[in-house]
Amino acid sequence: MSQSVSAVDAHGIHIQVRSEYLAEPSNPSEQRYVFAYHIRISNQGRRTARLMTRHWVITDADERVQEVRGDGVIGEQPLLVPGASFEYTSGTVLETPVGSMHGSYGMIDETGDRFESPIPAFTLAIPRMLN
Numbered sequence: 001m002s003q004s005v006s007a008v009d010a011h012g013i014h015i016q017v018r019s020e021y022l023a024e025p026s027n028p029s030e031q032r033y034v035f036a037y038h039i040r041i042s043n044q045g046r047r048t049a050r051l052m053t054r055h056w057v058i059t060d061a062d063e064r065v066q067e068v069r070g071d072g073v074i075g076e077q078p079l080l081v082p083g084a085s086f087e088y089t090s091g092t093v094l095e096t097p098v099g100s101m102h103g104s105y106g107m108i109d110e111t112g113d114r115f116e117s118p119i120p121a122f123t124l125a126i127p128r129m130l131n
Contacts (some may be wrong), residue, residue, distance in 0.1 A: 007120040012045025013107060014079075015119050021126045022091070028126075031095040035124040038086045040072070041105070041117075043080035050079045051086070053106035056119075061096035073105075092124070099124040 006016040022034040043049055056068040071077065078086040092101065102121035108114050 005120040005122045007118055008044065009110070009115070009117045011047070011107070011109065011115055011117065012043060012047065012082075013049060013105075013117040014042040014044050015105070015117060016040040016042075017120065017122050018071070019101075019122050019124055028097070033094045033097050033099075033124075033126060034091060035094065035099075036089055036091045037101065037122070038087070038089045038126075039119075040085055041078070042085040043082050046082055048110040049075055049079045049107045051103065051105050051117075052077055052108055052114075053068065054094075054103065055106070056101055056103040058092055058094075058099065058101050060094045060099040068103075094124060096105075097126040 006014065008014045018038045020036050022036055025034040026032055051072060053072055054073055058066040061128045074088045074090060080086060100121055100123050103119040104116040105119065107117050
């Protein structure tokens with residue numbers, strides 16, 4: 001199952017997310033479910049902004065919550081001029097076949113203003129689990 005969601009914040013930062021289940025590295029008999037998520041961050045605003053930090057809240061079907069915080073994404077702190085986009089893929093492992101993620105990116109614009117750009121909640125689920 002693949003799900004796509006998107007959101008735009010007040011600064012014009014548009015975040016699109018698509019998730020997918022990865023069967024090959026998963027091992028359901030050991031409660032290991034691997035998911036990828038593909039992110040596209042677009043600056044539809046008027047000011048250049050840099051992604052400085054990330055904060056993820058990952059929840060599985062048993063309501064176990066993991067929080068992940070760190071600098072940038074995939075080792076980068078991309079600079080987004082107006083009209084520019086940045087894409088990356090990352091992943092997470094759950095102990096249940098269904099879960100969800102949401103979070104935010106800590107941004108700073110060209111004037112030094114810091115703001116949080118919310119990442120919309122999206123579902124992580126193995127195919128045909130929720131249908």
